[in-house]
Amino acid sequence: xxxxxxxxxxxxxxxxxxxxxxxxxxxxxxxxxxxxxxxxxxxxxxxxxxxxxxxxxxxxxxxxxxxxxxxxxxxxxxxxxxxxxxxxxxxxxxxxxxxxxxxxxxxxxxxxxxxxxxxxxxxxxxxxxxxxxxxxxxxxxxxxxxxxxxxxxxxxxxxxxxxxxxxxxxxxxxxxxxxxxxxxxxxxxxxxxxxxxxxxxxxxxxxxxxxxxxxxxxxxxxxxxxxxxxxxxxxxxxxxxxxxxxxxxxxxxxxxxxxxxxxxxxxxxxxxxxxxxxxxxxxxxxxxxxxx
Ligand SMILES: Cc1cc2nc3c(=O)[nH]c(=O)nc-3n(C[C@H](O)[C@H](O)[C@H](O)COP(=O)(O)OP(=O)(O)OC[C@H]3O[C@@H](n4cnc5c(N)ncnc54)[C@H](O)[C@@H]3O)c2cc1C
Numbered sequence: 497x498x499x500x501x502x503x504x505x506x507x508x509x510x511x512x513x514x515x516x517x518x519x520x521x522x523x524x525x526x527x528x529x530x531x532x533x534x535x536x537x538x539x540x541x542x543x544x545x546x547x548x549x550x551x552x553x554x555x556x557x558x559x560x561x562x563x564x565x566x567x568x569x570x571x572x573x574x575x576x577x578x579x580x581x582x583x584x585x586x587x588x589x590x591x592x593x594x595x596x597x598x599x600x601x602x603x604x605x606x607x608x609x610x611x612x613x614x615x616x617x618x619x620x621x622x623x624x625x626x627x628x629x630x631x632x633x634x635x636x637x638x639x640x641x642x643x644x645x646x647x648x649x650x651x652x653x654x655x656x657x658x659x660x661x662x663x664x665x666x667x668x669x670x671x672x673x674x675x676x677x678x679x680x681x682x683x684x685x686x687x688x689x690x691x692x693x694x695x696x697x698x699x700x701x702x703x704x705x706x707x708x709x710x711x712x713x714x715x716x717x718x719x720x721x722x723x724x725x726x727x728x729x730x731x732x733x734x735x736x737x738x739x740x741x742x743x744x745x746x747x748x749x750x751x752x753x754x755x756x757x758x759x760x761x762x763x764x765x766x767x768x769x770x771x772x773x774x775x776x777x778x779x780x781x782x783x784x785x786x787x788x
Contacts, residue, residue, distance in 0.1 A: 497539040504547040511556055511636075514663065517549050519638040523660030525549050529572060530606040532599070533615040557610070557665060560584060568668045571610025575622070576601075578609060587671030590678040590697055591625040597682050598622070600689040610664045613646070616654045617691075619718035624697035625680055627715035627723050629669035635662045653721035675710075676701045677782050681774045685761060692718050693762045694770045698778045700733070707786045709733045714746075714775065719754035719767050726753040729775070738783040747776035 505528070508514040518525065528534055528550045538544050551557070557572035560581045567587050569578065578584050579595040598604055598612070598621050612622045613633065623646075631646045635658060646667075649657050658664070672678060678699035684690030695718055701711040712733035714726040729749040736742045756767035 498541070500535065500538055503538070503544075505550050506547060507550045507553065509553070511554055511663075511665070512638075514549055514551050514554060515636065515638040515661070518661045518663065521547065521549075527551060527614075527663065529608045529611040530574065532603055532607045533611060533617075551663065562587065562671070565671050566668055567671050568666055569609055570666060571613075571664045572608045573610075574605055575599075575607050575609065575612075576604040578622075579604070588625065588629055588669065588678075589672070590680040590699070591622070591629065594621045594625045594680040594682070594695075594697070597680075603689070609667060613649070613667070614656065614658065614664055616650060616656055616722075618653070618720060618722055619692040619695065620723075621680075621682060621692060621695055621717070623723040624695055624715040624717045625678075626667065626669070627725060628678060628697045628699035628713040629672075630713070631667050631669040633664055634666035634668070635659075636665045637661045637663075641665075647725070650722040672699070673701065675704050677785060679778050679782060681778050683770050683774060691761065694718050694756075694767050694774060696771070696774060696778070698775070698782065700738075700782060702786065706737075707783075708735060708737055710735075714750065716750065716754055716771055716775075718761075719756040719771055721755075724753050726750040726775075728752045738779060738786065743776055743779040743783070746779060747772045750775050 506517050525547045528548045557570040559570040560583050561568045562583050575595040575598045579592050584592045612620045626646050633644050635642050680697045682695040683693045696716040699713040700709050703710050712730040714729050717723045729746045732746055732749055751768050756764040758764050
């Protein structure tokens with residue numbers, strides 16, 4: 497592991513200053529937020545000789561707001577704050593659940609949602625929830641701001657639609673409606689502080705009273721180069737009641753959307769099986785809530 501003691505670290509006091517620094521350095525600089533991913537990566541890297549712009553003290557990027565039915569989260573907000581937020585618990589409870597599962601207490605308090613998104617691990621725990629919420633990312637440079645659906649941000653394994661002079665500044669999404677119910681799942685090799693072997697989120701909209709599924713969103717992580725939506729499984733759910741036959745068919749169908757790999761945490765075959773089982777269990781739990 498390399499020492500980073502001699503890396504130049506620039507510490508802007510405002511967002512505007514940070515954007516100015518990024519603009520001037522034309523890609524020859526890395527953004528440091530909580531550092532829980534980046535510092536490990538840089539210490540292992542033999543090629544990094546650039547500078548860092550440390551945005552961690554930019555409190556203007558730390559907030560959770562409800563504006564009408566739109567929830568807005570500043571990119572530097574840490575996962576402890578997200579898990580404990582009454583706004584997130586009420587308007588996107590499964591995102592609060594996902595946040596709660598991230599790392600240890602130390603990681604929870606340091607790791608930012610923006611870092612989780614830009615680090616682009618397909619196993620990142622906030623991503624499936626943000627995919628089913630169809631979250632929008634706000635990317636800002638010195639000259640402009642643009643908004644992008646989260647699914648369009650990822651172009652392949654760790655390939656992002658993020659320009660060298662841009663920061664991710666905000667994540668926003670519509671709050672969950674009364675007839676929607678969502679859940680997050682995570683399978684790790686141990687109970688706590690574990691990177692996901694598979695994870696996912698399911699968000700169903702049901703017809704009040706009849707419990708027929710009107711709309712379905714299923715997002716799966718750690719089973720493809722990016723998080724994926726299980727489109728065939730979603731289509732199969734629409735217009736159906738959540739009975740055992742449907743749940744079983746849907747969980748088999750998720751494999752058409754995934755392309756898992758073998759790695760230290762599990763084989764491709766194991767991941768596919770876990771994915772099917774967790775989707776089935778999650779639908780079962782949702783059906784139980786609907787029945788109660
Ligand atoms: C022990 C341990 C356990 C962990 N457990 C989990 C886990 O259970 N689940 C999980 O999902 N993750 C886990 N992680 C990974 C990590 O904590 C998260 O991905 C975290 O959210 C990263 O946020 P950060 O603020 O630390 O980002 P950093 O490490 O500072 O940055 C990560 C990347 O994002 C870029 N970046 C950060 N913020 C911005 C921004 N606003 N705009 C543009 N680029 C930006 C950086 O340049 C870098 O490339 C774990 C890490 C450790 C060390």
